Amino acid sequence: MEVDEVVCLPRLSRVAVCGGTHGNELSGVYLVRELLKVKKGVMEKEEEQEEEEPLSVLKVLSNPRAMQQCRRYVDTDLNRCFTHIVSLSPSGLTSGTVPYEMIRSRELNAMLGPKGRSGAVDLVCDLHNTTANMGLCLIAYSDCDWICLHIFRHLQRKMPDIPMRYIHFEVSNKESYSLDSVGKHGFAMEIGPQPHGVVRSNVYTAMKAGVQHMLDWVCFFNSGTLFEGESVDVFTMIKHIDYPRDSETRNITAAVHPHLQDRDFCPLHPEDPLFQTFSGETLRYKGNEPLYPFFINECAYYEKGIALSLARKRRVVIPTIRAGRRSRNKQLTYRNWLQRKRSEDGL
Amino acid sequence: MEVDEVVCLPRLSRVAVCGGTHGNELSGVYLVRELLKVKKGVMEKEEEQEEEEPLSVLKVLSNPRAMQQCRRYVDTDLNRCFTHIVSLSPSGLTSGTVPYEMIRSRELNAMLGPKGRSGAVDLVCDLHNTTANMGLCLIAYSDCDWICLHIFRHLQRKMPDIPMRYIHFEVSNKESYSLDSVGKHGFAMEIGPQPHGVVRSNVYTAMKAGVQHMLDWVCFFNSGTLFEGESVDVFTMIKHIDYPRDSETRNITAAVHPHLQDRDFCPLHPEDPLFQTFSGETLRYKGNEPLYPFFINECAYYEKGIALSLARKRRVVIPTIRAGRRSRNKQLTYRNWLQRKRSEDGL
Numbered sequence: 001m002e003v004d005e006v007v008c009l010p011r012l013s014r015v016a017v018c019g020g021t022h023g024n025e026l027s028g029v030y031l032v033r034e035l036l037k038v039k040k041g042v043m044e045k046e047e048e049q050e051e052e053e054p055l056s057v058l059k060v061l062s063n064p065r066a067m068q069q070c071r072r073y074v075d076t077d078l079n080r081c082f083t084h085i086v087s088l089s090p091s092g093l094t095s096g097t098v099p100y101e102m103i104r105s106r107e108l109n110a111m112l113g114p115k116g117r118s119g120a121v122d123l124v125c126d127l128h129n130t131t132a133n134m135g136l137c138l139i140a141y142s143d144c145d146w147i148c149l150h151i152f153r154h155l156q157r158k159m160p161d162i163p164m165r166y167i168h169f170e171v172s173n174k175e176s177y178s179l180d181s182v183g184k185h186g187f188a189m190e191i192g193p194q195p196h197g198v199v200r201s202n203v204y205t206a207m208k209a210g211v212q213h214m215l216d217w218v219c220f221f222n223s224g225t226l227f228e229g230e231s232v233d234v235f236t237m238i239k240h241i242d243y244p245r246d247s248e249t250r251n252i253t254a255a256v257h258p259h260l261q262d263r264d265f266c267p268l269h270p271e272d273p274l275f276q277t278f279s280g281e282t283l284r285y286k287g288n289e290p291l292y293p294f295f296i297n298e299c300a301y302y303e304k305g306i307a308l309s310l311a312r313k314r315r316v317v318i319p320t321i322r323a324g325r326r327s328r329n330k331q332l333t334y335r336n337w338l339q340r341k342r343s344e345d346g347l
Numbered sequence: 348m349e350v351d352e353v354v355c356l357p358r359l360s361r362v363a364v365c366g367g368t369h370g371n372e373l374s375g376v377y378l379v380r381e382l383l384k385v386k387k388g389v390m391e392k393e394e395e396q397e398e399e400e401p402l403s404v405l406k407v408l409s410n411p412r413a414m415q416q417c418r419r420y421v422d423t424d425l426n427r428c429f430t431h432i433v434s435l436s437p438s439g440l441t442s443g444t445v446p447y448e449m450i451r452s453r454e455l456n457a458m459l460g461p462k463g464r465s466g467a468v469d470l471v472c473d474l475h476n477t478t479a480n481m482g483l484c485l486i487a488y489s490d491c492d493w494i495c496l497h498i499f500r501h502l503q504r505k506m507p508d509i510p511m512r513y514i515h516f517e518v519s520n521k522e523s524y525s526l527d528s529v530g531k532h533g534f535a536m537e538i539g540p541q542p543h544g545v546v547r548s549n550v551y552t553a554m555k556a557g558v559q560h561m562l563d564w565v566c567f568f569n570s571g572t573l574f575e576g577e578s579v580d581v582f583t584m585i586k587h588i589d590y591p592r593d594s595e596t597r598n599i600t601a602a603v604h605p606h607l608q609d610r611d612f613c614p615l616h617p618e619d620p621l622f623q624t625f626s627g628e629t630l631r632y633k634g635n636e637p638l639y640p641f642f643i644n645e646c647a648y649y650e651k652g653i654a655l656s657l658a659r660k661r662r663v664v665i666p667t668i669r670a671g672r673r674s675r676n677k678q679l680t681y682r683n684w685l686q687r688k689r690s691e692d693g694l
Contacts, residue, residue, distance in 0.1 A: 030599075030602075030625050031625070033598065033625070034625040034626065070649070070650075131542045131544075131545050193542075195478045195540075195542030195543065195545075195646050196542065196543075196544065196646075197478075197543065197646040197647075197649070198478050198542075198644055198646045198649075199599075199602045199644075200602065200603075200608060200644065201602040201603060201604060201605040201608060201623045202605050202608070204602055204625065205605070205623075251380065252377075252546075255377075255546045255547065255548040255551055256547075256548060257548060258548040258549050258552070261547060261548060261549070276548045276552075278377050278378070278380070278381045278551065279381065297545055297546075297547065299542055299543075299544040299545045300544075302417070302544070302545075303417075
């Protein structure tokens with residue numbers, strides 16, 4: 001491998017691990033509480049011994065009021081409040097009529113951001129649960145953030161028994177809406193199936209391991225480890241499908257078909273069963289191409305009009321990377337790297 | 348079998364099927380909505396053709412406000428409001444400070460009761476879901492209500508693929524607290540696992556079949572069918588176990604152990620793993636005898652301080668029964684029947 005194929009990226013000195021962004025997704029709530037007890041984890045100590053600049057890990061309970069009530073949110077979904085976070089006027093957000101989560105999102109932006117600015121934390125890992133049978137997913141806005149993609153590959157290797165996917169929501173930086181968009185890099189770590197309001201030991205343990213391996217990777221990266229380029233399957237969200245609904249009441253009139261339930265990431269082909277109405281009729285998928293369903297029957301998405309989401313799978317090549325200490329000018333952008341690689345490969 | 352061993356019981360002319368007593372337990376909500384669409388079901392029609400007195404099936408959505416918000420309850424758990432329902436003063440329940448569910452419980456008592464009086468419906472079947480892996484359970488206050496027990500055996504025979512148990516909460520008529528206690532006979536039909544706020548097709552279908560078979564049985568019974576005596580396994584609730592909690596915050600400090608999770612109705616022996624703390628430690632069951640756990644990790648019971656319940660299993664003999672039309676004087680009480688049977692058996 002040519003030396004100039006190594007992409008150098010800045011060290012990640014500040015990482016935020018957030019739980020309770022949705023107050024009833026309990027793995028993250030209890031994991032962050034546990035991390036807050038252990039003020040200085042073993043790994044952070046070790047890291048401190050080796051490095052001049054220790055890794056700072058912020059542990060954040062994002063929505064304490066919702067957590068207290070064991071609800072997703074109090075007034076509005078906190079994880080949709082970060083789109084225009086920068087442009088919000090402080091004066092408009094102090095009165096009692098402002099949704100609690102709008103106020104809280106500003107506090108979080110002050111703590112972890114400001115979003116899009118140099119002062120923001122380097123990486124936000126926001127912990128979530130789903131009722132869908134999705135295993136462990138990293139969900140990010142970019143398919144060319146190779147910090148996130150390398151972390152994903154590291155977790156895949158370290159946790160071979162956990163089904164793991166990388167989901168890409170193709171939304172511009174400007175339109176990104178979730179807490180993880182506040183960091184320079186960021187993703188949601190989504191694990192299921194787990195009912196909201198419940199903590200299952202196996203899901204908690206998987207999340208704990210996932211966070212630990214993520215932090216390990218950051219330490220390896222910061223200490224100069226070279227991470228070889230490779231390819232990764234990325235699921236890019238294409239569209240959502242709503243439940244069939246009664247035109248008057250808007251009540252759903254069907255459930256996800258039993259043949260589809262729990263088959264997240266198994267290809268859904270045209271004419272495959274999609275829903276089963278409450279009177280027993282089967283409704284079929286009318287799309288033109290096979291796509292990959294996920295978030296199948298997620299509890300919180302009934303109100304958002306989403307019975308499942310559909311993705312296209314593709315293989316993304318990620319470059320070899322290492323931390324480029326005090327040598328930012330040597331960094332390659334992904335586009336430059338890809339262009340160069342394609343030209344070398346004669347493409 | 349001796350003729351005098353047949354226990355005659357009054358026909359069941361009014362049956363109530365209730366859903367949404369907990370507004371986020373969705374199988375019952377959607378099933379009752381579906382039943383309300385079908386104003387006269389096939390079975391009821393058939394029954395009408397054969398019988399002078401048609402079976403009246405009341406379909407009730409118990410907690411519409413909680414359903415609308417997709418929450419268990421608005422102010423207080425409706426299914427704990429029926430203990431002293433008779434003695435409540437109407438004047439005290441009209442002001443705005445009274446919990447909504449207290450008012451609603453009176454409305455339901457007026458509709459289906461009055462509890463403990465001759466005007467009450469003959470049978471209440473109240474539909475519930477649990478996040479615990481309990482299959483289909485009938486939960487009743489009596490282990491000698493052989494209407495309920497014969498219905499249970501009928502369902503077991505008709506639905507051999509669904510794990511099915513009869514749970515007995517040993518609570519006196521006076522102290523019974525749930526909606527099903529308003530009928531002359533009553534039980535909760537509890538099906539899981541299903542996350543609250545979610546409807547899974549397989550659970551919905553099982554509940555639909557369970558209700559259909561229950562109504563079928565009532566029709567058979569009313570039309571004079573003799574149901575042979577037999578024996579039934581009954582799980583009598585002995586005690587609840589709470590999660591380990593932080594003495595100051597009261598937050599839970601452990602989850603149900605992965606070896607116990609989803610093992611409802613598998614015997615739990617002394618020293619078996621019970622919880623796994625969030626720091627990874629295993630806590631063991633310190634009881635003196637093996638018991639049968641159920642409602643393991645039920646979402647709604649975190650706030651009630653119940654991580655799981657424990658039952659003792661025993662075999663209950665139920666007599667042959669048939670509807671005793673216009674011959675109530677021939678009826679045997681269960682105690683009389685049991686005494687006679689024991690004396691005949693030389694016990």
